[in-house]
Amino acid sequence: MSSLRWLLDRRTADGRHSVLCNHFHTSSYWFFVFDAPTFTLRDVLKHQELWPLQRRQIREIGLQVVQAVQSLHKNGVLHSDITPDSIEVVSMDTVTLNMCDNEGAFFDKVLQVVLRSTKIRLVFFGGVATGGDREIGTDQYRAPEMVFGWVSKFRTDNFSIGCVIWEMFVDSALFHPCRKGPFYVQEKAHQFVARLGEFPDDMVERVRRIRGDIFSCSGEKLIGVGDLSPEVLDFVKHADVISDVITDEEALEVIENMTELSPKKRLALTDILDCSFFSLTDGPF
Template sequence: MLLPQNGRLSLRGVPRYKEHAHAEAELLREILRCDPGRQSFCVKLLGEFTHAVAHCCLVFELLDISLSDFMRDTDDRGLLLRDIRTIGSQMLQCLHFLSAMGLTHTDIKCRNAMLKDSRGDMVPHPRKDGQELKRLRRCEIRVIDFGGAVLKKERHSRHIGTRQYRSPEVVLGLAWDEKTDVWSLGCILLTLYTGQRPFPVQSSLQHLALMQRVIGNLPKDMVKLAAAGGSLPEDVVVDSRGGLQIQRKLSDEAQELLNLAQPLEQRVLPQHGSFLKLLEGLLAAQPEKRLSAAEALKQDFLSSEPVE
């Protein structure tokens, strides 16, 4: 699958893929119908056609590069807080819009957020002495890849999304809703701030261990519910106090990553307290206590110019 950097997405001529492409196109047309003012920051579908009988092609508005590619091209130095604020606001508007439609994207990640224009100017890095980062001239994104989007009535119990962006409820095999997209956005914003993904994991076992290091112990009721339903990852058990216990030794690399992991509050500079508060709301372990997109849009970080 090709990202729509050149305005076109081509899918191999497999019947199943073609059906998925047509379904995604139909969904994108409905999004556009519900958003004539283009305030949702969802990618705009311009059309679709079949090439050489076998290939279903979707034609999108012209975009530049993904946040993932931008980070790679700028040596993972992150973004200015003012640009993080703009991107956060735009993506939350997108999630709020999707929620109103009864949709969960299910795969919010840096690769599925595309910049309209990645040009910028190098300026001194306000958080890393002696380094520079790129200040975007035009900070505007589009959310792409709606192939995995799920309506409320179609939610299922299978794992969704990309591993490193999965919320605690998804990793534990519990019921999920649109709040899982909010968690994924929290991961994106922290990545843009630090330059590093908060959960660079390769297994659910490692993911749960790292989550507890970053955001604290997972709530006992979630852990017990997962245990009762038999959905805990292999080699994870619940102790007598309702806490998670990892029974299998992690690889040396995974253990080193865990040992070096800092709690969330230590990853954000003291002067950026309003940003930390937003992150804590987005990355709350319990979906019931996690901010909704609408609630997050009212946070102080997004309503005032941040101090770099």
């Protein structure tokens, strides 16, 4: 109750949390309803002056997202819809930096526009992951197990975070959007392989037991190329694997380990935070 009183107090409306609109509770949980975000990471990605995003700011935003999702997981809750649209950016104010080298010498006329603050809040619509609906989540950020209709695990969220971190570096989604329809799963499977490599044997066998239109009867070869839309087919033919696009080795380690096709192979968030990309000892940029 003290937290509720603090949130309702006008004196605490200082930007550290979203505006509390309503609250209610059940026998097990207390629910807080906050105002919709004014700005999101999507707005940042669309802001041409901010591109490319500063490495340090990508790290700071990514770190906050991981820690926020960790907090949900510790309470036994999946998010299941982590996208740039569900990451609220507290302020879109910017500053212009004079760039310098490692010795502190400023480059002549080299300026970079960056966010004044990288503070974010993770927007969570409670209950999004409580059902078994295979429609849960946003298409381009959905993990393979969600696409195949399997039970989501905590590491399902890890996959989505990896997609978001990729997008902050590349300024485009990891996958092409797919329209819902009879060939949705086929289109997703082909995109997963194009970007992330072949499915492991155990996943192939599990998919084959429930669907006969994804993999060939023997081996790991995908079938159904003729069923792909022209846009998805073009993407599959020309998509580069992650390691050919991300040249930052520390960022690559994080993205690859978060977007493993098999949930079992994805690093836990605790281990992700131990990766050198999230170390605070590297340079300012």
